[in-house]
Amino acid sequence: MSPLLSFFSSIDPRPKPGVPLKVQLSQIDREMRVPIVLFVVSAILWLQAGTVFALIASIKLHNPEFLGNVEWLTFGRARSAHLNAMAFGWGNNAIFAVSLWIMARLCKVSVKHGGLLVVAGAFWNVGVTAGVIGILTGGLTSVEWLEMPPQVAPLLAISFILVAVWGVIMFRYRALGHVYVSQWYILGALFWFPWLYVIAQTMILWLPARGTVQAITNWWFGHNVLGLWLTPMGLASIYYFLPKVLGRPIHSYYLSVLGFWSLALFYNWAGVHHLIGGPIPVWLVSAGIVGSIMMVIPVVVTAINHHMTAAGNWRAVWCSPTLRFIVFGGMSYTLASLAGSAMALRDINVITHFTQFTVGHAHHGVYAFFTMTMFGGIYFMMPRILNREWPSAALIRTHFWCAAIGITIMLVVLHAGGWIQGEMMTALDADGKPKYAFLEIVTALVPWLFSRSISGMLLSIGHLAFLVNFFWMLAGRKGDQDGPTLLADPNEEDVR
Amino acid sequence: MKNLPLLFMGIFFCLAFSFSGLILSSMIQYGHLEPVTEFVNHPDTGEQIPGAFIEIGDKLVQGVNQPDEQTFPIESVGLAQQGKQTYINMGCLYCHSQQVRRKGFGADYERGWGDRQTVPRDYILQQRVLLGTSRTGPDLMSIGMRQPSAEWHYLHLYNPQFTSPGSIMPPFRFLFETRKIGDAPSPDALKIPDGFPAEKPPAGYEIVPTDRGRELVAYLLSLKLNYELPESRFSE
Numbered sequence: 134m135s136p137l138l139s140f141f142s143s144i145d146p147r148p149k150p151g152v153p154l155k156v157q158l159s160q161i162d163r164e165m166r167v168p169i170v171l172f173v174v175s176a177i178l179w180l181q182a183g184t185v186f187a188l189i190a191s192i193k194l195h196n197p198e199f200l201g202n203v204e205w206l207t208f209g210r211a212r213s214a215h216l217n218a219m220a221f222g223w224g225n226n227a228i229f230a231v232s233l234w235i236m237a238r239l240c241k242v243s244v245k246h247g248g249l250l251v252v253a254g255a256f257w258n259v260g261v262t263a264g265v266i267g268i269l270t271g272g273l274t275s276v277e278w279l280e281m282p283p284q285v286a287p288l289l290a291i292s293f294i295l296v297a298v299w300g301v302i303m304f305r306y307r308a309l310g311h312v313y314v315s316q317w318y319i320l321g322a323l324f325w326f327p328w329l330y331v332i333a334q335t336m337i338l339w340l341p342a343r344g345t346v347q348a349i350t351n352w353w354f355g356h357n358v359l360g361l362w363l364t365p366m367g368l369a370s371i372y373y374f375l376p377k378v379l380g381r382p383i384h385s386y387y388l389s390v391l392g393f394w395s396l397a398l399f400y401n402w403a404g405v406h407h408l409i410g411g412p413i414p415v416w417l418v419s420a421g422i423v424g425s426i427m428m429v430i431p432v433v434v435t436a437i438n439h440h441m442t443a444a445g446n447w448r449a450v451w452c453s454p455t456l457r458f459i460v461f462g463g464m465s466y467t468l469a470s471l472a473g474s475a476m477a478l479r480d481i482n483v484i485t486h487f488t489q490f491t492v493g494h495a496h497h498g499v500y501a502f503f504t505m506t507m508f509g510g511i512y513f514m515m516p517r518i519l520n521r522e523w524p525s526a527a528l529i530r531t532h533f534w535c536a537a538i539g540i541t542i543m544l545v546v547l548h549a550g551g552w553i554q555g556e557m558m559t560a561l562d563a564d565g566k567p568k569y570a571f572l573e574i575v576t577a578l579v580p581w582l583f584s585r586s587i588s589g590m591l592l593s594i595g596h597l598a599f600l601v602n603f604f605w606m607l608a609g610r611k612g613d614q615d616g617p618t619l620l621a622d623p624n625e626e627d628v629r
Numbered sequence: 630m631k632n633l634p635l636l637f638m639g640i641f642f643c644l645a646f647s648f649s650g651l652i653l654s655s656m657i658q659y660g661h662l663e664p665v666t667e668f669v670n671h672p673d674t675g676e677q678i679p680g681a682f683i684e685i686g687d688k689l690v691q692g693v694n695q696p697d698e699q700t701f702p703i704e705s706v707g708l709a710q711q712g713k714q715t716y717i718n719m720g721c722l723y724c725h726s727q728q729v730r731r732k733g734f735g736a737d738y739e740r741g742w743g744d745r746q747t748v749p750r751d752y753i754l755q756q757r758v759l760l761g762t763s764r765t766g767p768d769l770m771s772i773g774m775r776q777p778s779a780e781w782h783y784l785h786l787y788n789p790q791f792t793s794p795g796s797i798m799p800p801f802r803f804l805f806e807t808r809k810i811g812d813a814p815s816p817d818a819l820k821i822p823d824g825f826p827a828e829k830p831p832a833g834y835e836i837v838p839t840d841r842g843r844e845l846v847a848y849l850l851s852l853k854l855n856y857e858l859p860e861s862r863f864s865e
């Protein structure tokens with residue numbers, strides 16, 4: 134056999150025929166151990182780094198002299214380091230781990246040549262590290278969601294594709310039969326993200342398009358990172374873990390088809406709502422608004438589908454660490470998306486645009502939905518990958534409550550503070566003059582920004598609990614009990 | 630669903646659809662906008678009339694541009710262009726927008742951020758468009774007209790509390806240096822207000838902007854919305 138041919142046959146990940154399913158699955162888990170551990174370790178370390186930058190940025194917003202003379206931590210840079218560490222460090226590594234694992238299990242194949250995946254993943258992390266350092270030391274581009282210096286883009290794009298291709302290979306060699314909705318989402322997202330990234334990088338940084346076409350490209354990209362990358366991966370996890378842990382099928386196949394295709398069709402168009410009132414043709418804004426309103430369809434459809442699957446099993450949801458996070462994430466998805474559709478209406482947008490309300494909305498989607506589902510996924514996956522239980526239920530409980538209460542406080546204060554900021558900004562008195570001087574608005578906003586820092590500290594405690602529990606488990610500590618680590622005793626009450 | 634090619638086509642066309650609908654079509658629609666003069670000469674009388682089109686009777690007729698006339702928008706050059714780099718890599722954009730919404734939509738006009746709405750043509754000469762999505766601070770599209778004093782900007786950048794007590798804008802002291810006074814004090818040495826004794830330089834020293842500081846202020850002063858475009862006239 135020629136070397137090329139033998140390489141291709143060696144990546145064929147199908148299990149030998151005749152092996153029972155249980156054995157197959159544990160074989161998959163074993164073969165994926167090294168790459169998945171690498172991704173999860175990186176994700177958790179990035180989560181901590183991103184949290185530190187978040188706290189710095191947050192404190193600076195109400196206390197500008199805090200680290201005020203450190204050039205590389207000035208607000209604009211600390212904030213961008215935060216976003217990139219979180220989105221591309223924490224988010225992408227968590228996605229690589231969870232989505233490739235779900236894909237492997239659903240396709241009933243695993244990764245051959247896991248070493249290549251490890252190398253690609255390592256380069257991804259080198260790229261993000263270089264990018265974040267670049268932001269801090271003067272390479273910040275001030276293009277939202279593309280803040281890293283353009284020089285790291287080729288490295289990121291290539292290592293991304295080398296990671297993503299394993300998902301496609303698994304899908305190609307999948308066991309015959311039904312393709313589950315999680316697989317569509319993962320496949321779609323793996324394909325959408327590099328396309329978005331390469332186009333945006335080219336049209337904004339390498340060969341800049343003329344004038345505000347840049348801005349349109351920017352928000353087509355920025356919003357689709359949420360809509361066609363983080364969201365499908367979050368939904369794929371909910372669709373996989375919810376029925377899996379509950380041991381019952383998803384409520385309706387047809388609703389999941391409808392949800393997938395309507396999301397794929399409408400989300401793309403929604404990004405222009407970041408430019409309402411801006412210097413672009415009005416019809417484009419209208420297209421963006423229509424896309425945003427139509428998003429109600431996939432959101433409601435998905436919400437019904439998830440709710441009907443979980444309905445009647447709330448006790449199980451409460452006991453399982455995975456489901457607590459996943460269900461919190463799923464509910465947040467519905468709320469955040471409906472709020473997003475409302476924010477695209479011109480009458481509401483005129484108040485909320487340019488304020489902290491938008492930042493609140495961003496964390497609603499990216500934390501309360503996406504990050505929470507990833508936490509849930511990691512809680513389910515790691516015991517199977519490592520063949521060990523989570524060492525401490527108390528730490529999981531701490532993580533959950535800090536995250537749930539922390540993010541709720543953050544959302545309340547940013548939405549309320551942002552709304553007040555927007556109302557004050559647009560209010561006119563009887564003579565048609567602004568009612569509030571700009572500095573009055575700033576003063577009114579400060580207490581809300583301060584409360585956000587408090588909520589951030591709560592979230593940080595949760596992240597630390599997660600870190601400790603994870604590395605404790607990695608270091609080999611076994612759980613106290615024989616069965617899985619649960620948060621409540623499932624037999625306490627009737628499992629209905 | 631088992632049909633892989635169909636799934637793939639769907640995934641592909643969904644994104645291709647929005648890419649063509651939003652990006653390609655806007656490139657086609659206004660990717661070739663050119664600068665215009667503020668005034669055109671009446672084809673018959675030679676009279677100068679604001680705007681690119683002239684109504685003659687009930688017809689719209691394009692006026693004639695003179696070859697050596699100033700066209701708008703103006704490209705920022707030299708010092709201001711370098712200052713834009715500092716504006717970019719300090720991340721001023723994350724608190725300041727550069728766009729004015731139309732009168733009646735928000736209070737941009739009433740706040741004095743610009744006498745007219747900004748339109749695509751205002752941005753066509755910019756290598757990097759900095760519209761921004763946050764107004765933690767005021768819009769800066771016309772800051773060069775609203776606040777034309779370089780001295781004010783230096784003080785404000787050094788410590789925003791000097792000029793705007795209670796501001797949450799960060800200080801940018803690293804765009805300045807403290808140095809020994811030479812033969813005579815420099816003309817642009819900061820005059821620290823009396824309420825801030827701790828910020829005053831030691832005797833015999835002065836605080837002056839570095840090159841980056843000077844460039845940044847040159848950029849801020851170059852941000853003006855003092856011209857009209859045919860598609861966007863001053864309100865009232």
Ligand code: HEM
Nearest residue numbers: 184187188190191212216219491492495499504589592593
């Ligand atoms: C420890 C908890 C967190 C705190 C205290 C925090 C704080 C902040 C702050 C201060 C900003 C800048 C807001 C501004 O520009 O005015 C920000 C922006 C942002 N953060 Fe976080 N953050 C946290 C967690 C996260 C996580 C886990 C993610 C994502 C996975 C995330 C994603 C973002 C995004 C996408 C933005 C940009 C929002 C926008 O420009 O509208 N954050 N965050």
